Amino acid sequence: MHLPGRPVERATGILRRTLSFWTSRPLLLAIVAGAVATGVAIGGMRALTWMETPAFCGQCHTMQPQVEAHLDSPHETVECAECHVGSGLKGLIESKWAGMHQMIKLITGSYPRPIPPGAHGMPPPDDTCLRCHDPARQQDDLLITRSVFQEDENNTEQRVALVVRLSGDERQETRGIHWHVLSKVEFIAGDEAGRKIDWIGVENSDGTSEEFISQNLVEISEQAGLRAAELRASGDVRRMSCYDCHNRVGHEFLTPGRALDNAIAEDELSRELPFVKERGLEVISAKYSSLKDAHRAIRELQKEYHRDYPNLFLEMPEAVTTSPQTLAELYHRTADPEMQAFSESYPSYLGHTDSAGCFRCHDGGHFKIQDGRLSDEPIPSGCSLCHTFPSVGPRAPNAMLGPAPATHANRLWVFEHKTVVDSGDPSQTSCSSCHSQTYCTNCHSTGATAVQHDNMLFDHGAVIKETGEQACSYCHQKPFCERCHEKDKP
Secondary structure (H helix, E strand, C coil), X not given: CCCCCHHHHHHHHHHHHHHHXXXXXXXXXXXXXXXXXXXXXXXXXXXXXXXXXXXXXXXCHHHHHHHHHHHCCCCCCCCHHHHXXXXXXXXXXXXXXXXXXXXXXXXXXXXXXXXXXXXXXXXCHHHCHHHCCCHHHCCCCEEEEEEEECCCCCCCEEEEEEEECCCCECCCCECCCCHHHHCEEEEEECCCCCCCEEEEEEECCCCCEEEEEEHHHCCCHHHHHHHHHHHHHHCCEEECCHHHCCCCCCCCCCCHHHHHHHHHHCCCCCCCCCCHHHHHHHHHCCCCCCHHHHXXXXXXXHHHHHHHCCCHHHHCHHHHHHXXXXXXXXXXXXXXXXXXXXXXXXXXXXXXXXXXXXXXXXXXXXXXXXXXXXXXXXXXXXXXXXXXCCEEECCCXXXXXXXXCXXXXXXXXXXXXXXXXXXXXXXXXXXHHCCCHHXXXXXXXXXXXXXXXXXXXXXXXXHHHHHCHHHHHCCCCHHHHHHHHHHHCX
């Protein structure tokens, strides 16, 4: 017969003997406790380390576009936390707190589509970029070459080359691109992502300062100083940093055209396929409601090749059969319909060919404020300020190095050089010592030489109709036109 209290007494006895065993052996107890604590610490550190990797960040489907872009970026081997988490305990706590808010939005489905760009909320560059990169030590100019393919039947290749001036050069009368971050340059943006710049302040090395304001914000010249003071009082004054140009260096969303050029240049997509640049661009740049629709359009393109070029499947079957898969991969690199993420959702400000970029300030529409008035002096925007004039040709083109002749300092040189060359002066006819014939055809083949600039302000619509938009777009970027035509946009 078992008494009711017997099991409790038995358990109590076992517990008493266990405690007696461990308390009589303090060294063994310390070793076991240390082992358990070490295991927990190691496990926690491994978990924390894993939480800083793309593998963890990519667990949320909302971040898939960013992960895909990261895997195709120069920082592919850099872990997420190395750029997105500030230094020390404070940075860690802030990142985890932000992560909790993101998790709540994910669970409730209240996350934005697309995910907003995050460059403006990054830790200071001293904690991220400058740990590996030092712009002050990058003194040499940078030669950039790439291939651009025309939208014709042969996908004609054009080689583009230019020299980017990273540091200052007195001979070229340029401060260099990295002057922007090596000096104190501040700005006020009209939006959080910095797509529209309203005000710029510069502190010179001699102690003087300058400020520039967008002409669109000033109705009366005499009120420019007051308007700038209002912006400084109510706006978020930011110090220009690496992020303001290299904002997509870790997650660049290539434009469809750039993605296709790269794929053709690297033989991922055969340039022997007729009109592959034109037709591929038409397919992957379209807006689809789902990936399924995008893949359907790509399959339709393959059927079109079956119909229009039946011999291709006999002459180059591999190129034809693999092209749909390549186009599908390119689409994945440039768009995500579910998250409404496209290349224009994440513009890169490095340069000014795929977005406003440099022209957010250097658009000819930001003028210096002098004595409280708006002057007629804009922020410099000449091509040679940051790089040489692009050289384009069917082969590797020449790129100009060293200082330009004195004649080139004339702001109207691009229009007047013909008269100088035809003057008969031997000292002025040595263009070929620097320029090849393909360099000259860069401009002359666009129709730009036929444009009459005397009355362009009043009749440029008729000129564009006569010469075509290519003649204008060779020198003028979209932001230049939008200074006046912004109200015409839908």
